[in-house]
Amino acid sequence: MTGGILVVEGLNHAFGGVKAVAGCTFSLDAGRVGALIGPNGAGKSTVVNLLAGALPLQRGRIVFEGGDIGGWPMYRIARRGLIRTFQLSREFGGLSVLENMLVPPPHQQGEDLLNALFRPSVGRCEDRRHVSKALEVLNTFGLYNLRDQYARNLSGGEKRLLELARAVMAEPKLLVLDEPMAGVNPALVERLCEHILRLREAGITLLLVEHNLRVVDQICDQVIVMAYGRTLAVGQMAELRAHPEVIRAYLGSAEA
Amino acid sequence: MNDIVYYMATLAVLFCIYNILTLGLNIQFGYTGILDFAYITFLAAGAYFAGVSALPRAGGTDQEYILGLSWPFPLTLALGAVVAGLLGVAVGGTILSRWNLRSDYLGIVTVAFGTICYDLVGNLTPLFNGWFGLRGIPQPLNRLLNLNPNTYTLFFLGVCVVIMLVLWLVANRIYHSPLGRTMRAIREDVDVAATFGKDTVKVRMLAMCIGCVYAGIAGGLLIEFIGGIAPDSWTTAETFIVWAAMIIGGQGNNLGAAVGTLLVTVVFIEGTRFLPPVPGHPLLIAAARNIAIGVLLIVTLRFHPQGLVPERRARAPRGWQAPGAPMPASSLSNNPGVGR
Numbered sequence: 001m002t003g004g005i006l007v008v009e010g011l012n013h014a015f016g017g018v019k020a021v022a023g024c025t026f027s028l029d030a031g032r033v034g035a036l037i038g039p040n041g042a043g044k045s046t047v048v049n050l051l052a053g054a055l056p057l058q059r060g061r062i063v064f065e066g067g068d069i070g071g072w073p074m075y076r077i078a079r080r081g082l083i084r085t086f087q088l089s090r091e092f093g094g095l096s097v098l099e100n101m102l103v104p105p106p107h108q109q110g111e112d113l114l115n116a117l118f119r120p121s122v123g124r125c126e127d128r129r130h131v132s133k134a135l136e137v138l139n140t141f142g143l144y145n146l147r148d149q150y151a152r153n154l155s156g157g158e159k160r161l162l163e164l165a166r167a168v169m170a171e172p173k174l175l176v177l178d179e180p181m182a183g184v185n186p187a188l189v190e191r192l193c194e195h196i197l198r199l200r201e202a203g204i205t206l207l208l209v210e211h212n213l214r215v216v217d218q219i220c221d222q223v224i225v226m227a228y229g230r231t232l233a234v235g236q237m238a239e240l241r242a243h244p245e246v247i248r249a250y251l252g253s254a255e256a
Numbered sequence: 257m258n259d260i261v262y263y264m265a266t267l268a269v270l271f272c273i274y275n276i277l278t279l280g281l282n283i284q285f286g287y288t289g290i291l292d293f294a295y296i297t298f299l300a301a302g303a304y305f306a307g308v309s310a311l312p313r314a315g316g317t318d319q320e321y322i323l324g325l326s327w328p329f330p331l332t333l334a335l336g337a338v339v340a341g342l343l344g345v346a347v348g349g350t351i352l353s354r355w356n357l358r359s360d361y362l363g364i365v366t367v368a369f370g371t372i373c374y375d376l377v378g379n380l381t382p383l384f385n386g387w388f389g390l391r392g393i394p395q396p397l398n399r400l401l402n403l404n405p406n407t408y409t410l411f412f413l414g415v416c417v418v419i420m421l422v423l424w425l426v427a428n429r430i431y432h433s434p435l436g437r438t439m440r441a442i443r444e445d446v447d448v449a450a451t452f453g454k455d456t457v458k459v460r461m462l463a464m465c466i467g468c469v470y471a472g473i474a475g476g477l478l479i480e481f482i483g484g485i486a487p488d489s490w491t492t493a494e495t496f497i498v499w500a501a502m503i504i505g506g507q508g509n510n511l512g513a514a515v516g517t518l519l520v521t522v523v524f525i526e527g528t529r530f531l532p533p534v535p536g537h538p539l540l541i542a543a544a545r546n547i548a549i550g551v552l553l554i555v556t557l558r559f560h561p562q563g564l565v566p567e568r569r570a571r572a573p574r575g576w577q578a579p580g581a582p583m584p585a586s587s588l589s590n591n592p593g594v595g596r
Binding site: 052090095102170 | 426429430432433434435436437438440441443444445447448449450451452453454455456459462508567569570571572573
C-alpha cells in the first residue's frame, strides 16, 4: 500500500493479555475527512493513542507523510504535524482561553530560556502575531467573548469548541479528532461539522473517531470500520451500510 | 537602638534568603507543577559546597570535609548554585526522562532522595563532617572590608537584596515569556502539552534545574551568613515550611511567594526564635510555631485556596478588533458572516 498522508500497516497492541488492536491496516489520503468507526471496544481509541505516540508501538508500522513515525515520542509526532484531540475535553484549566490558544503554535522562539531572559522582545513580537491569529480563530469558533475567561470555567460545549480551535493553532497537517461529537447537543453538532469541513477546505486532513453515523455520512469521504481490533472494511459510508461483515459487527448475529 | 537595627537587618537577610528559596520552589511547582519534596536538600547541597569551598583545607581543625579551597565569596556561591543545579538535573533526569512519572509519583521519589542524602551526609563524616555539620565558615569579603559585626550585617543585607532582586527579575521574565506559558500548560496537563509538540521532559528538567539553582544560591547565602550548617537544619520537615510559604502566599505568583515567605518563615520561624522561653516548657515555642503554621495553612486552603495573592489571569491585549466582533445580533442579518 502506497500513497496517502497516513499509512497504517499491521498495527497490533495488547494490554496484558487483552488484544485491543490486532491487525489494523488502512491508509488515508491527504485532503480527506476520514472516519474511524466501529462498536465499543473495537480498538479505535487505542489506534488514536498509537498514532499520537501516547502508547508505545508494539507491532506494526505508522507512516506519516512518507516517514515512519512509529515509536516516536508524542512531542516529535506533534511537531511533524500530526495533532490529536481527546475524547474528553482537556483544556489547560488554569490558563485563560486565549492562553490556551497560544500554547500550540509550533517553533516558538520565546520558549528558549536565553530568549526569555535576555531578549523578551523576541517572544513578545512572536506572540503579537499568534494573538491576532488566535483571536481570529476564536472569533470563527464563537469564543471571542470568552477569551479572558479561565478555560476551566467554560461550559462543556464551549470546551469542545476550544479543543478544536486550539488544535487549529498547532497548524496541523493531519488532525485526529477522538469523538468530537461526544456529549454535544444537536445544534452544536451542526456547527462542529461546519467547522470540520472548513478545516478541510483549509487543507487539513482529518481523521474522526465517531459514533454518530449521521455525522460520518454527512462529512466523511473515507470510512474505516474496525471491529475486534482489526479493520473490517474501508470505503464510502453508503457502500459500507450494505457490507455484511459491518452489519454483523454492529448488530451481532446468530452465529456470533 | 543599635540592637534593634541589627535584629531587623538579620531578619531582613533571612527574608531575602528564604524568599529566593520560595521563588525557586514557585518555578518548580507554581509554574510547572513539579512536586519536589526534597527541595531543602538542594539548599543543603548549595550550602555545603559553598561552605567547603570557602573553608581552608581540612586537617588543622577538628572538622573533616572535602575540598577546602579557600575561595573568595562570589565564587563559593557560584559553586553552590552549580552543584545544586547539577544535582537537580541528575534527580530530574533520572526521574523524568527515564520514567516520565506523573507528578505525585515524582513527589514520592524526591522524598526518598532527600532521605538518602540526609543519611548519607550524616553518616559519611569525611564528606561534610557528618552529624556535627560544618562550622566556622568565614564571613564573605570581611577579610578585605574589616567591618564590625553590625555594619557587616548591613553590608550582607545589601548583597542579599541585590541577589534577590536579580533572581526575582529572572523569575518574572520566565513567567511572562512563552516559556513560562508552556511551563504552566505542563502544570495543567502534561500529556496535552506533549501532544502540542512541547518537549515536556526538557521543560520540566529546565524548571527543576532553575529551581534547584535558586535553592543552591539560598543555601550558599545562608551558610555564609550564619557560618555553619548541620543535617538537622535541612530535614524533610523544613521542606514543608517552604511549601507552606508558597501555598499560603499564592502559587504561580512571585509577589505571593514573597508575602508567604514574610508570613511563614520570617514572622513565624525567625521572628519567634528570639522570644524569651517560657519557664518549665523549653520546647513550647518551637511547638507553637509549627502549630501556628499548620493552622495558617489550613485556614488559607479552606478560605482562600489560591493563596493570599493568587496567580493573575492573563488578559488579552486591547485594541484588537475581530472582524465584526464582538458581533452584535443586528450585524448578522445584513452581513453574510464572512470576515473582510
